[in-house]
Amino acid sequence: MCSGRWAAAARFGTGDVKALAQMGVMTMRQAAAFEAAREWLLRVRLALHLHTGRRQDHLRFEQQEAIAPLICPQVKPALSTDPHAAVAPIVEALMREYQRHARTITRETERLMQRAARDPGRLPTRIPVALREAALAEAQDDSD
Secondary structure: OOHHHHHHHHHHOOOOHHHHHHHOOOOHHHHHHHHHHHHHHHHHHHHHHHHHOOOOOOOOHHHHHHHHHHHOOOOOOOOOOOHHHHHHHHHHHHHHHHHHHHHHHHHHHHHHHHHHHOOOOOOOOOOOHHHHHHHHHHHHHHHO
């Protein structure tokens, strides 16, 4: 989750999304979406750690059932005598939100990585072999 912010910090001097938005690296909307997704995923991670009583970063189905009511309290369990059918809607809501926020993090991280890699004042470091050989040949001809 931090690679894009790390690259931005190395390139722009900060990994703070609000500062990056003020610098024009991100829009305010992108920064807000990135920060909201990050906060939501951190809440899920914290709930998972509290539920398991240890550092646990794999959200298994049993844990999904346990933490879903904490993260998605607005979703009411279905009325059913089958306990799995009763929790299914809330777990589906949790995982739907998880995927939505994970996609946001992925998208904005990729954008940050691309922007951090761009530097209009610097020539590309990868020069095609044919151009490089032609430049070397010209340099040798000039030195003769």
